[in-house]
Amino acid sequence: MKILMFTWEFPPLISGGLGMACYGIVKALLSQGINIDLVLPTKEMVYFPLRQESDVDTLPTVFLDPVQHKEFSTQKFSGVRERLEYIGISHRPESYIQMGEITQFYQNVNKEYWTSELVTHEEKELWEEMTVNLIGDEDLMKKVQEYTVRADSFARKLDYDIIHAHDWLTYPSGMLAKKISQKPLVVHIHATEFDRAGGPGDERVHKIEHAGMMYADRIISVSQYTAQMIMSRYRIDTGRIRIIHNAFTLSDDMNISKLRIFKAPTILFLGRITLQKGPDYYLDVAERVLKVHPDAKFIMAGTGDMSRKLLRRSASLKLRNRFLFTGFLNRSQVESILRAADIYVLPSVSEPFGIAPLEAMAYGVTSIISKQSGVAEVVNHAFKIDFWDVDLMAETINHLIENPAICAKIGHDGMVEVNRIQWDEAAEKIRHLYASLASEYIKSN
Amino acid sequence: MLNIVFYFQVHQPYRLRHLNVLDIGSNESMFDEKLNKFVMQKVARTCYLPTNKLLLDLIHRFEGRFKIAFSITGTAIEQFKLYAPEVLESFQKLVQTGCVEIIGETYYHSLSLLYDTNEFLEQVSMHRDLMQKEFGYYTETFRNTELIYQDKLSDLIYETEGFKSIITEGVDRILQWRSPLFAYKNYSKNINLLLKYYKLSDDIAFRFSNREWPEYPLTSQKFTNWIDHLTLEEHNNRNLFLNLFMDYETFGEHQWADSGIFDFMSAFPGEVLKRSHLGFCTPKETLQFANYQQESLSFPDPVSWADEERDLSAWVENDMQKNAIETLYGLFDRVKQKGDEHLLKTARMLSTSDHFYYMCTKYFQDGDVHKYFSPYDSPDQAYIYFITALADLEERLG
Structure with a gap:
């Protein structure tokens, strides 16, 4: 079975959990014999034919244009990274597309695929909902437009059984590929605009999300929490939603042994410093805990649009050198910071899943996770607290600091528990979903 | 003359x-x-x-x-x-x-x-x-x-x-x-x-x-x-x-x-x-x-030669500067008690006023002068490095 997969992130092109999740899913699917042609927002017009497990790290590359590919094959690269830089994977795609071009494109596709008499009224409406809203001059919108324009070629030139699109950025591409090929479409919800914005968010994104979900044959939701959101906010028919939880698999070269930085208890926030992740609640918790345990160390690891605000507020609260910012951390630095932490806090306001706590637990770090998260559905050996209940979070941390043996025990139990939450299980569910869609497709044709 | x-x-x-x-x-x-x-x-x-x-x-x-x-x-x-x-x-x-x-x-x-x-x-x-x-x-x-x-x-x-x-x-x-x-x-x-x-x-x-x-x-x-x-x-x-x-x-x-x-x-x-x-x-x-009776002047509040204000605001005005400098001086007694010459030297190198000047967020024309003198991208970065240094110093104290 062969999948045409659209995603916006994949290591090393990564900014958050989406890339981590796609990596885990794709790797496990490959090990179960699924072939995947992966399309990323690269600078050059390439795709990645992934056929075996190790391909997730080497990312074999093919230019869609045979002439370009021939030239590319003669290039010598010193390593994978250099080859990926050549095709522009370490950067977001640079978009030079003009509004005029995208309008022209829509007119062309409309003529070609959407004006025939076979197209239903409902289908036309969804297509309009997507095209009308994929408009805007922002960098991201232009990149999505360009990615969608390219999807037309991928959809026509490649051969596949199922289309799989991750998050709204690739839904328009998924829709287009389905229209062109008539193959079943799976959209995978890692987060909705409601989660990201921590409020109503961007109307255009909602509409594109809605159109994508409506047009898809199946919707994968990363949690019950997210499935509820999809049903209530987007009015999606329950029958087409499948809940497949994310997972976490430790790679072989990871070192999870403790390596302390501070003698004092070390509490960690790890993620984007943005409204969705609740960094301000973390600061409130730190202030409360430091009144009782003035030696504790709170680390805020990551970057984001709220960094400056949080930094200034931590200074005004006079938290001395007990509240520290790391800035952006690369993978090996993330490993180091997890090895140094005793307690991990995920105070997200809305977290569709949340892989980071699984990773923290895999390192034996005792975790406190927001009840408003999908990950809370899959783990038992962690504290689950409402993101707004900073008093309870502070009390819990105080309790753990005062009882290090309990803290260590829960950390250990969590590690054992997380080791059973493997990507293989999630991949198997996805594989079954593919299989049933493929047989439905064969029956209907 | x-x-x-x-x-x-x-x-x-x-x-x-x-x-x-x-x-x-x-x-x-x-x-x-x-x-x-x-x-x-x-x-x-x-x-x-x-x-x-x-x-x-x-x-x-x-x-x-x-x-x-x-x-x-x-x-x-x-x-x-x-x-x-x-x-x-x-x-x-x-x-x-x-x-x-x-x-x-x-x-x-x-x-x-x-x-x-x-x-x-x-x-x-x-x-x-x-x-x-x-x-x-x-x-x-x-x-x-x-x-x-x-x-x-x-x-x-x-x-x-x-x-x-x-x-x-x-x-x-x-x-x-x-x-x-x-x-x-x-x-x-x-x-x-x-x-x-x-x-x-x-x-x-x-x-x-x-x-x-x-x-x-x-x-x-x-x-x-x-x-x-x-x-x-x-x-x-x-x-x-x-x-x-x-x-x-x-x-x-x-x-x-x-x-x-x-x-x-x-x-x-x-x-x-x-x-x-x-x-x-x-x-x-x-x-x-000075061939005359010198008049006496009283300076009840601190003055300095910096910026338009000619006060302490270039170094200790915003919250970052205050938290940084108060934390540093809060450590001095312990550093001295420890009796480690190298640590004391480090603490003193951190006491140089420039570190707090880099954290200044005053704008207008003075902000330009601060930016000119700073080796860091922003006052926030200067603060992060300094506070991290103080955490390191305290950790070395044991």
């Missing part, structure tokens, strides 16, 4: 590395040796060496009639020795002429006066010892970091044996109708006060190369004419002192060589000494030349 009193501040801080939480415990140096070396060698080339040479020539040319004063921080002397020993030698040569006064200050160019009196007195005494050792010079005039001054400082300096004068800013809100051209006394009338004439000082230090400035270009003749004009003020044969105080890096670094700053300085003493009622003297000589 109007005496021009030149005092130049020579200072280089130890800039911090881009410290990360993960560096804590590595026991490596917190300071950016590469950058500090680069800056020192660059400033040596553009400023210290050529300006020292120029001043030495001028001193020889005018046979004792051209005089100047330097205040050189301990952190600058240390970095001369590490990265540009020839600079220290050229300063020593200048001092040997007898026409140069060396001024006392805190060894680490710190704000310890405001946070830790004992530490302040220790740093003052360390600096005096260093000047003895490097220049064979016993300091009698004091300048506190960034000319920060308040009444309390004069008490501490009076109680420290040997100091007779203090240099500070000629702040309008203190002087009011009075002229900074006179020597004054502190509030308890036991210390001589010399006040910077900021308008003419800043004409050289800040405005010299500014093409938007109506007086551009500033020639030594024009400048001397302005000074001459000052002597027209009613002064009943009282000796006047024109205190031109500025960063030494003005020459060749803040004002580049192609601005003509060296030509200006080279011609200036000759222009002055052409006129019989103008001359030069050093800060400590003002004591013997």
